[in-house]
Amino acid sequence: MYQKLKEYHVDGQKVYFQYEGSSKGEEPCVEVIADNIFNVFIDYTGMGHCTRAIEGELGRRLNCGKISENGKLESVSWEESGVVIRTKFLTVVVGDNFDVDFYNQEGMPLSLAYRGERKRNDAPSQAELQLLAKEGHEASGRSGADYQVQEIRSFDPKDCVYGLGDKTGVLNKRFYEYEMWNSDIPDPHEDNFKSLYKSIPFMLVSKEKGAYGIFFDNHNKTYFDLGKESDAYYVFGADAGNLDYYFIGGECLKEVISGYTWLTGRAPMQQLWTLGFHQSRWGYESEDEIRSIAAGMMKYDLPCDCIHFDIDYMDHYKVFTWNKETYEDGAKVIADFKEVGIKAVTIIDPGVKVEKDYYVYEEGVRNGYFAKTPEGEVYVNEVWPGDAVYPDFGKPEVRRWWGEKQKFLIDMGVSGVWNDMNEPASFRGPLPDDVVFTDEDVQATHAQVHNIYGHNMAKATYEGWKELTGKRPFVITRACYSGSQKYTTGWTGDNHSIWSHIRMAIPQMCNLGMSGMNFIGTDVGGFGSDCTPELFARWIQLGCFSPLFRDHCAKGCRGQEPWQFGEEVLSISRKYLNLRYELLPYLYDLMHECEVTGIPMMRPLVLEYEGDENVKNRNDEFMLGDRMLIAPVVEQGAREKLVYLPEGVWYDYWTGEKKEGKNFFVRTAPLDLCPIYVKEGAVIPKYPVRTHVGEDKDALLILEAYPGEGTYWHYQDNGEDFAYRKGAFNEYQIRSKDGRVEVEKIHEGYRPYVRMEVKTRKMIWPR
């Protein structure tokens, strides 16, 4: 479309380009957002930026077209290769055809526009696609097709691709094709699914040297072809909207994640108890049943911090109501749970039941809060309560209303909210594209706001809870968009109790973490289908090291509480639940680190050892922070595990055996053992085993020191509210050398531990 570059002009941190054949007003623009972040923008809609992911001051500036103030454009000049724009970290060259190339400080290309021919030969025609669709085959094979809005960029042969949110399949997304369209798919999730519940159009590329990220901030339906069409390039595009992407350059993936989360926000610290064990099921059908779950946790000596109330607690699935017949005195159940340290989290879906005199429905209709048909009628589809209507969360007023509605739950004593079905799901066919919603201050179609529906619902919920409780709101969501991590944690939806799904969970959670969604979990044991004792034992082991640790399953499936699988599995569950509670201070430190840097708690090995070829496609191991490596067993019948340890010296957590890294070896792994390795020089802060998080939180901190030398920073606060943002926290610098540990308090703002104890791990040195 753009041809020969004619002219450019600079306006603050923005550079506009004029091309032959294009007129004023059609000038594409490149803007320095930060020294390592550029925005590339073509205003096809004529409405400027429309970001919902980037908020705060930067978001406001972007949305109203003001000049950014963070990065510094150091120079712009016309050179042989095109217009050359320099910042401290990146050089960007813009040439004919609006080809944009990015180079690092040393002039090494990080990402180049693709200038060759497209490989279109195997692209199905429109007629063929329609035929495929008619026959029930997936008709999204748009390989070779052009999108309304699109960008084509070159791949280097060794590039690996990560991120993209909750996509199924393997860790490295190179050669696969994806779509961003929040989708509730009840069938068992397969590796080849193109979309799932969340849309996070952010990809990270790890290169032989250096890394970069592309955040395509367009919340219409978007597409990523990462090498299906050709090995030489990738394509991303959208059905509508602007070409609006951020290029984030870095020396490594971690820098790219930090850049992306600086833009879209970092997952904030959650309340400490949220790191405990959560027990859930659809459905605990009565007060007696749910009470028996709390009793079971105590009877079997299983630590637990939270029980989830699925849709059965509601009166006919009407949100913000309570089913008085089956759950007679909800507030009393919740208060009794609190007595024993267990919190209640309740599910809230967006679909509001159509029912005369039901207050939420009546209020919403009266105030025009629900989505409408193009003819102006309230749009009705079907979800759990039967006929239901959809709050128009894109409207700030509706978000405020929904936020205030949370008071119902808070007054009952509930501690957090689980937002489900917010793709939004619908049982009577998908919502038509033209259903009328709002996107902040403008009217929008369903097609335009579908991908941010869950984001806006979570935001409304978060803001309501923050306002009403002053505590860090605990929200879990199924659907979301980029930037939702500021408001909500998430889970990977309706997986199944099958071995392929425990395997898939690892890359899925790792990629979500790299996409900003730090606090993430899978339904431990699997949601659909019947779990087996062996699978449950292995999944509890994986859950123990996942940020969100929740056991959940569907109606009609075999019960999945830890005591449902016999003595052996019960005692395995107890072992890993206890370990989880011991590791709480370590996990909390990681959550704090994430709020500061954006780096997730759960990390694929490639994040820590990017130069190591052996880890680029490692799907069945991960790191918890930078010093614990977890190698869960995810194969039925396996009693050993092939483990790869990257460079350095490692210690087997269970035996203390020393292992030299950059090696593969086979670790024996009986059913009760998940292989764990700790890096030389590590200190792991631990609590003594406890029944729930709040119990004597600050009484004793155990510092478990491994041989070698290292420094660790430990963080402590009240684990509840936002006082830490005003300095109410302690920070300790812990230096260790071969078991000798020195602790220095480097920030004091909260009550200290009553006691700290150093424990030196007994190590077995290879004979």
Ligand code: GLC
């Ligand atoms: C959806 C959720 C699931 C929940 C069920 C009933 O399928 O993904 O977690 O249990 O709805 O509310």
